Amino acid sequence: MDLKSLIRDIPDFPKPGILFRDITTLLRDPEGLRYTIDLFAQKVKDAGLRPEYIVGIESRGFIVGAPLACQLGTGFVPVRKPGKLPAAVHSIKYALEYGTDGLEVHQDALHPGSRVLIIDDLLATGGTAGATAKLVEKIGCKLEGFGFIIELQDLQGRKHLPDVPILTLVEY
Numbered sequence: 099m100d101l102k103s104l105i106r107d108i109p110d111f112p113k114p115g116i117l118f119r120d121i122t123t124l125l126r127d128p129e130g131l132r133y134t135i136d137l138f139a140q141k142v143k144d145a146g147l148r149p150e151y152i153v154g155i156e157s158r159g160f161i162v163g164a165p166l167a168c169q170l171g172t173g174f175v176p177v178r179k180p181g182k183l184p185a186a187v188h189s190i191k192y193a194l195e196y197g198t199d200g201l202e203v204h205q206d207a208l209h210p211g212s213r214v215l216i217i218d219d220l221l222a223t224g225g226t227a228g229a230t231a232k233l234v235e236k237i238g239c240k241l242e243g244f245g246f247i248i249e250l251q252d253l254q255g256r257k258h259l260p261d262v263p264i265l266t267l268v269e270y
Contacts, residue, residue: 099129099130099133101124101130101133101134101247101267101268102268104123104124104127104130105119105120105121105123105124105248105268106119106120106122106123107119107120108120119220119248119250119270121158121219121220121247121248124247125161134162134247134267135162135165135166135169136169137267138162138166138217138245138265138267139166139169139170141245141265141267142166142170142215142243142245142265145243145263145265147213147215147242147243147263148213148242149170149172149213149214149215149242149243150172150173150212150213150214151167151172151173151174151175151208151212151213151214151215151239152164152166152167152170152172152173152174152175152214152215152217153175153176153177153203153208153214153215153216153217153230153234154174154175154176154177154217154218155177155201155216155217155218155226155227155230156176156177156178156179156182156201158218158219158220159176159177159216159217159218159219160176161219162217162218162219162245162247163176163217166217166245172215175203175204175207175208175214176203177201177202177203177230177233178201178202178203179199179200179201179202180200180201180202181202182202183202183203183204185204185205185206186204186205186206187202187203187204187205188202188203188204188205188233188236188237189201189202189233190202190229190232190233190236192225192226192228192229192232193225194225195223199226199229201226201229201230201233203233203234203237208234208237208239209239210237210238210239211238211239211240212239212240213239213240213242214234214239214240214241214242215242215243215244215245216230216231216234216241216243216244216245217244217245217246218230218244218245218246219246219247219248220246220247220248220249220250221244221246221248221249221250221255221256221259221264221266222250222253222255223253223254223255223258224253224254224255224256224257224258224259225255225258227244227246227255227259228258228259228260231244231259231260235260241260241262242262242263243262243263243264243265244259244262244263244264244265245264245265245266246264246265246266246267247266247267247268248266248267248268248269248270249264249266249268249269249270250270251269251270252270
């Protein structure tokens with residue numbers, strides 16, 4: 099299946115000069131969504147990864163990460179923006195091009211030594227994924243790898259990520 103044909107390009111979003119890769123058109127397509135999850139599961143197996151938890155980055159990482167966790171028989175853990183989780187959290191702040199941001203995960207969500215695969219929709223500069231990796235490692239978990247539907251290769255985000263397998267479905 100050609101996943102690129104299911105991804106819509108939106109020019110000048112969120113600001114002029116940006117070409118936004120919109121996966122909502124992929125997600126609404128039942129066969130495309132199923133294929134995406136099946137392909138991720140196969141790539142995880144082919145890479146020899148054995149995660150105990152899928153960590154999904156807010157918010158599109160939730161959409162793909164939760165069904166992938168079901169298919170792989172793992173737990174699912176959401177990583178959220180600050181102030182969104184109700185219990186005690188581990189947190190991390192990270193730099194953006196225009197300021198700082200933060201991420202949080204419940205303190206009881208992951209146990210030290212757990213094997214984790216981080217999932218999101220897009221690898222661009224690697225800032226959010228890299229911060230998520232640092233958060234997971236701060237807890238003492240073993241980062242098995244990353245999975246992204248889309249990789250924007252010109253932005254070289256993988257250079258800013260730890261040296262673990264990076265699984266992508268579509269490259270631009």
